[in-house]
Amino acid sequence: MALKRGLGKGLAALLPSENDSDREEKGSGEEKISPEVFAGFTETADSVSGNSVPLEKKSGEIFIPLEKLKANPNQPRKNFDEAELAELADSIKQKGIILPIIAEDAGDGTYVIVDGERRFRAASLAGLAEAPVILRKYSDEDRMEISLIANIQRSDLNPIEEASAYKQLMELKGLSQDDLASRVGKPRPTVANALRLLKLPGEIQESLRKGELSPGHARAVLSVTGVKAQDALYREILKKGLSVREAEKRAAALGEQKKPQKVALKKRDVELTAMEEKFIGRLGTKVVIKGDLNKGSISIDYYSMEDLDRLYEILGG
16 A cells, blocks of 8 residues: 655655555444455454454564553654544454554663554554554654654644644754645645644644634634734634634724724824925935834935035035
């Protein structure tokens, strides 16, 4: 099974082709699995259920007790839906773990999961004592890159986890947004919009993690200037259950409310504008007055030595 496009040059050599994603196992177990997934497998009895399941591969895998597998601390996915895990656990009870977990020897008798934590958690729920594992050795950068890209491409991260994964990958590899978009196989606007979410206040980011807000709602909040205004719109969305379109209209209305303040400011400067015009008429060059009626500065432009001499004479030099 081929890796998705955009995985990044060289990563196909780091991950075995069977390890594209968990999607074959996601759901009730009734989804069609391509024949190559089973190539090289032999039927063995599930030590827990006694069912015959395709677990043991002739080469490339070993079985490791679940208690010796541990999560990758750099795993970008922090939240795992309990209902989905329970569904996957039921599927594992029936068919076993179809795709092996990818792990690395930690050197202390345990193994760090590089890819497959969701399967590991579901296997624990299913009551399995061990899981099929392919051991690999990676550099620190490769390990993190594989974990980040594999999770991003599965599209099962919440918006903040995805944005954080993009940011980590950019910092890890020194990538621009264009480079990152190409590497993960996503349009650049998708990457840019995701990264903007990290500019939101912490409370609003947490609402995105929980699914209380959609990315569309969050972008409407971001379109409003000022933390107080953003917070007000955020709370209005939650309280009234605004749709994304309604939130966008409300954001536009909040923006319009600020325009009269600018008009009022210009009215206060009418006298300065009139004085500026008098200077321009008297000096015959561009003059800008900065400040208010109490204090400020005057900028007078000149364009040659002769022009400067002329101004000097006018000003009583």
